[in-house]
Amino acid sequence: MTDRCLACSLTPEAEPVEHRRAQAGGGLRHTAKVFRAEALKQHRRVFGSRLVVFSMLVWPLMQLAATYYTVRPLAATPGIAGRWPLAADPERLLAFLATGALGFTFFFSLVQSAWHFSFERVTGTLELLFLSPAGRLAIVVGNGFGALVQNVWLFACFMVALFTALDVVHVAHPAMYAVVFLALLVPAVAWGAFLNSLLIFSRDSAFLYTLLDDPMWFAAGVRLPLFALPVWIRVFGSVLPLTGSLAVVRGALLDGRTIGELAPTLLGLGALTVLLTLGAVAALRLGEANAQRTGRLRLF
Amino acid sequence: MLSPPLSPHVIRATFWRTWTVTRRAYPWSYFVGTLMLGVFTVGLAHLGLAAIGGGRVAGDFVTATGSADYLGYVTVGAAAFMFVTHGVLWAGKALIQEQREGTLGALLVAPAGRLPYLLGFAAFAFTAIVLEVSVLLGCAYALGVRPAASGPGDAALAILVLGVAVFGMSLVLSAVMITAGEAHITQNSVFLAIALLSGFTFPRRYLPGVLQWLGELVPTTAAMDVLRGVFTTGAGPAPGRTAVALAVGLLYVVVGLLWLPRAERHAMERSY
Numbered sequence: 001m002t003d004r005c006l007a008c009s010l011t012p013e014a015e016p017v018e019h020r021r022a023q024a025g026g027g028l029r030h031t032a033k034v035f036r037a038e039a040l041k042q043h044r045r046v047f048g049s050r051l052v053v054f055s056m057l058v059w060p061l062m063q064l065a066a067t068y069y070t071v072r073p074l075a076a077t078p079g080i081a082g083r084w085p086l087a088a089d090p091e092r093l094l095a096f097l098a099t100g101a102l103g104f105t106f107f108f109s110l111v112q113s114a115w116h117f118s119f120e121r122v123t124g125t126l127e128l129l130f131l132s133p134a135g136r137l138a139i140v141v142g143n144g145f146g147a148l149v150q151n152v153w154l155f156a157c158f159m160v161a162l163f164t165a166l167d168v169v170h171v172a173h174p175a176m177y178a179v180v181f182l183a184l185l186v187p188a189v190a191w192g193a194f195l196n197s198l199l200i201f202s203r204d205s206a207f208l209y210t211l212l213d214d215p216m217w218f219a220a221g222v223r224l225p226l227f228a229l230p231v232w233i234r235v236f237g238s239v240l241p242l243t244g245s246l247a248v249v250r251g252a253l254l255d256g257r258t259i260g261e262l263a264p265t266l267l268g269l270g271a272l273t274v275l276l277t278l279g280a281v282a283a284l285r286l287g288e289a290n291a292q293r294t295g296r297l298r299l300f
Numbered sequence: 301m302l303s304p305p306l307s308p309h310v311i312r313a314t315f316w317r318t319w320t321v322t323r324r325a326y327p328w329s330y331f332v333g334t335l336m337l338g339v340f341t342v343g344l345a346h347l348g349l350a351a352i353g354g355g356r357v358a359g360d361f362v363t364a365t366g367s368a369d370y371l372g373y374v375t376v377g378a379a380a381f382m383f384v385t386h387g388v389l390w391a392g393k394a395l396i397q398e399q400r401e402g403t404l405g406a407l408l409v410a411p412a413g414r415l416p417y418l419l420g421f422a423a424f425a426f427t428a429i430v431l432e433v434s435v436l437l438g439c440a441y442a443l444g445v446r447p448a449a450s451g452p453g454d455a456a457l458a459i460l461v462l463g464v465a466v467f468g469m470s471l472v473l474s475a476v477m478i479t480a481g482e483a484h485i486t487q488n489s490v491f492l493a494i495a496l497l498s499g500f501t502f503p504r505r506y507l508p509g510v511l512q513w514l515g516e517l518v519p520t521t522a523a524m525d526v527l528r529g530v531f532t533t534g535a536g537p538a539p540g541r542t543a544v545a546l547a548v549g550l551l552y553v554v555v556g557l558l559w560l561p562r563a564e565r566h567a568m569e570r571s572y
Contacts, residue, residue, distance in 0.1 A: 051485050062492040069502040070341075073370060074348045076358035084352055206329045214336040223344055228351030 027135075034138040039146030042113065046150050056154045064101040067223050068094055084225060092254065095168040099249050100222035102159045105152050106184050107216065107242040110192035113147030114199040115209040126200070126297055136284045137193070140200070144192020148185075163253070172258040179259060179266075183248035187241035187269055190276040197280040201287035203298050221246060241276065244269035306419070310412040314420025322428070331432055334386050338378040338436040341501060345374035346443050364503035366533040372447050375440040376531045377500035377524075379433050384466050384520055385491050386432060390425035391418065392470035393487070395560075396477040399567055404478070408568065414560055418474070422467050448534035457537055458523075458530040464549035465519035471556025475563035481570065498524050519549040 046052055075087035087093045120126040129139065163169045171177065195212075199205040217223060219237035226234060226243075237243045247265045251257040259266070291297045349355060349370055357370040365373055394417075398404040407417070449455050473490065477483045494500075497507070497515035504512055504521070515521040522545035526537045 051482075054485055054489050059488060059492050062496045066492075066496045066501065069506045070345070070374070071348060071352070072506065073358040073361035073502070074353035076360070077353045077356045079354055080352070083354055087352060207332075210329045210333040210336070213333065214340045218340045218343065224348055225351075228347045230347075 031135055031138040034134040035142035035145070037134075038139050038142030039149075042143060042146030043150055045116070046147070053154070056151060057158060060101050060105050060155050061158070064097060067097050067101075071097065071223065084227075086225075086254065091166045092168050095163060095166055095254060096225070096250065097223060098159055098162055099253065100217070100246060102152075102156065103184065103220070103242055103246045103249060104217050104222045105155050106148065106188045106245070107191055107220075107240075108213065109147055109151035110144050110188060110195055111209055111212045111216075112151070113144060113192065114195035115205050116147075117143075117196060117200050118202070118205040120200075121203075121297070130288065130291065130297065136197075136288065137281060140193045140196035140280060140284070141189060143196055145189050148188055148192060169253045170256045171252060172256050176252045176259065179262070180249050180252050183252075183266065183269060184245050187245055187273045187276070190273040190280070191241050193280040194276040194283070197283035197287070201283070201290075201298050216240060216242060219243070238268075239272075241269065241272050244272060307413065307416045310416035311420040311423065313412075314417050315424045318421060318424040322424075330386065330389050334382050334389070335432065335436055337385075338382045339439050341378040341381075342371070342375050342436075342440050342443060342445070345371050345501075361503065364505040365528070366535070367448075369448075369532070371443070371445050373528075373532055374501050375437075375445045376447055376527060377502075379436055379440070380462060380520075380524060380527055381495060381500045382433050382436055383429055383462060384469075384494065386429050387422075387425055387463075387466035388470050388473060388487060388490070390428060391422045391467065392473040393477065393483055394418065394421045394470075395474045395564075396481075396483050399478055399481070404564070405568060408564055414564075415557060418467075418471065422463075422470070426463060447531045450530050450534045450536040454530045454536050457542070458527045461526045461537075461542060461545045461549070462520070462523045464546060464553070465523040468519050468549040468552025468556060471560065472552050475556055475559040478567040479563045481567065494518055494520050497521060500524065516544075516548075519545060519552055522548060 071087075071093070072090070075084070075090070075093050081088045086096055117126075120129060130136075195208075199208060202208065215236075219229070219233050220240050220242040221229065221237065222242070226237070226247075229237065244265055248262055248269065251262050251265070287297075349357070353370070357368060361370065362368045367373060395404065395407075398407050469490070473486060477486055480486065497511060497518060498504070498521040499507075499515070504515060507515070522541050525541040526545050529535050529537050529541070
């Protein structure tokens with residue numbers, strides 16, 4: 001039997017130029033196929049039971065309500081308009097916390113999906129993943145994207161309804177809605193790819209899962225405005241893409257900022273996205289090289 | 301021969317077994333996770349009080365709680381929440397842990413009764429939780445929190461009432477978990493629901509009336525009122541609420557004990 005190239009299904013005897021050209025086109029097709037398959041796998045796993053609605057909608061809503069009631073006695077104090085004008089209006093305070101909850105749901109759902117990679121290790125399918133010809137980056141990006149879309153759509157719809165009901169959103173231009181959407185989606189996918197690449201080689205991913213839950217909402221300003229945090233926590237928070245995403249979401253939706261005013265934040269967010277993607281590529285290369293050398297699919 | 305319903309041997313043996321297992325493989329993720337939630341909740345209150353409240357708290361908070369000490373209020377709530385969540389993670393998940401490890405069948409044919417087994421587990425959980433909550437209280441102390449206490453006897457009573465509530469909830473949750481063969485969704489739904497309904501970090505009077513009534517269905521709500529009387533206002537445990545807390549807690553214990561045999565049968569039948 002003649003070996004065929006997996007990307008272009010041409011035999012090695014084919015013309016080299018033709019082969020390369022087919023490989024380039026086939027590479028894209030191949031990536032799309034892996035991406036689709038991985039997202040479908042996520043869908044089948046996540047939607048196995050109707051109970052999923054709890055983690056998708058009920059949990060974040062209960063958390064949002066508890067946070068609102070906890071912060072409210074601080075906002076209803078005299079002189080609040082001078083300290084934090086937004087909180088003077090209870091509805092805008094709720095909207096501030098709701099944007100935080102939405103952003104956190106985006107980014108934390110990826111921590112969860114990355115943690116689910118440990119199940120591949122337990123069930124013994126992780127080795128199969130690395131024996132397959134599927135592009136590694138396509139797997140981790142597809143996995144993150146699939147998890148993201150499925151975990152957040154319900155809560156995102158609910159939030160849109162909530163914002164409409166509260167009538168607190170005043171954007172500078174309708175195009176800002178697209179900016180908000182992209183500022184949440186793109187860094188989140190990169191964040192997911194990065195976490196997936198790290199956790200795919202981890203033996204105890206539950207620990208990172210724990211580590212990224214509470215510190216993330218605290219440092220990224222999910223439940224408190226950034227000015228309330230000490231400088232050293234803000235420095236830590238600036239490494240998290242959620243911080244930048246929330247700054248864009250809140251700036252555009254609640255403060256009516258224009259794209260020009262948000263440009264520095266958007267640039268920072270873009271740089272962070274590129275860094276996370278490069279980090280994902282590096283972690284995958286390092287992990288696989290290590291596995292080829294030692295026979296162990298783990299880095300830490 | 302079956303051991304008596306409250307055999308001290310079984311309690312001691314379960315305690316000792318769990319102690320040995322935990323000493324060799326301590327579940328750090330549980331501890332760090334619940335501790336961090338507590339520390340960050342207190343941290344949020346601390347930073348928010350300074351930056352948002354300007355060191356002050358709203359008048360309706362003082363009316364509802366009988367105390368102007370917001371930070372102390374949140375700390376007591378965060379510590380109690382850590383006590384409850386960790387208690388459920390230890391004692392409530394004991395049986396599903398046996399099921400996952402494949403030892404539930406062995407436990408069921410053993411002559412030990414279910415109540416002493418779970419009491420042994422709860423005794424161990426209580427020891428572990430007291431140590432773990434002390435770490436949180438130490439962190440809060442460093443932030444300048446000084447909770448009030450009406451006296452050591454009252455404090456012991458309040459902790460006992462919360463302990464009964466946790467034990468009752470753990471029994472019922474054990475039955476739910478082994479019946480459903482699932483723990484993640486059950487435990488998180490319960491934790492988030494009681495965080496909202498039982499008034500851990502905010503006065504329950506803020507909630508809509510329906511939710512206030514729903515809160516009475518879980519034993520932690522009345523237990524929290526007792527805890528507030530002792531550690532927040534310093535007025536001592538209200539006798540009415542103490543009686544309600546104990547009654548609801550014991551009702552959960554009874555329901556759990558009646559349900560467990562059926563749940564165990566169901567869990568075993570399903571695995572074949």
